[in-house]
Amino acid sequence: MLQQPRKAKSASLPKCLASPLRASVSSSVKRLATQSAMTSKNPKEEHPSVTLFRQYLRIRTVQPKPDYGAAVAFLEERACQLGLSCQKVEVAPGYVVTVLTWPGTNPTLSSILLNSHTDVVPVFKEYWSHDPFEAFKDSEGYIYARGAQDMKCISIQYLEAVRRLKVEGHQFPRTIHMTFVPDEEVGGHQGMELFVQRPEFQALRAGFALDEGLANPTDAFTVFYSERSPWWVRVTSTGRPGHGSRFIEDTAAEKLHKVVSSILAFREKEWQRLQSNPHLKEGAVTSVNLTKLEGGVAYNVVPATMSASFDFRVAPDVGLKAFEEQLQSWCQAAGEGVTFEFVQEPHCGA
């Protein structure tokens, strides 16, 4: 969301700054949309940052094959226009972390780091009313595009904020770095995870960092001081195989069913806890979704192995060790040969 700007202070400011700008976000799942209050039908009156936003949205940085090259080129161009230095750190072949830097006046101070990721999650095109990479804007100012909320709007906010502050003649003691990282949506293993181990990251000397948050349909900014831990867990169940025409006992499916039921019952409990307490926010409870089911080779063959994958977001006040033991006990209760593994290591992250 782009915040309402202060009123332009000087007549010499570019015309675009004199116009109020507000972008709010629709929470509808199908309408991943960002709205600009500039609802003029004349496209020429679109705020330049909204135009830039739409341009960025059209770059197909969609997993599993993001066009990172185009995103880096886009960001390089922004650096050039804003008079910022642009450092490209290739953390793995084809995976570049782009760092735009606005030097502060006091180099002894630690820096401010504004981070955003360039990749977006895949789309189910059939559920979209507009091409998710067209950045179509309707007559009300809603923009339809994958990544509009998560999180290209924030990248553009950083860039627009820096642009305005520079135009207004501000200079800050601390250096401001904007980092644009790849592969966050698939765990950051080819992005931030490698970047933080590099000397280029150490050299940034970040003292304070801002990253993505949640979209807000108003002009308010929500501040979070803790975060749930993403746990991606695969449960594998093994059992007796056999022919599909028989009543095979102790099958992988039976046992997997038990684990899935235990976890979904836990999900329901957490959901009820959230629903019944108006003071609780979604981030205060543990969420879980069953996201993948795998196994089997044929209709008439009872498989020896099946697996279920879950996306847990463990609430900040939950003891991680105890929660891991809970997972263990659900697997044990399902029977012999049921194990779980972390597909993404349990740690704090986005």
Ligand SMILES: [Zn+2]
């Ligand atoms: Zn994100």
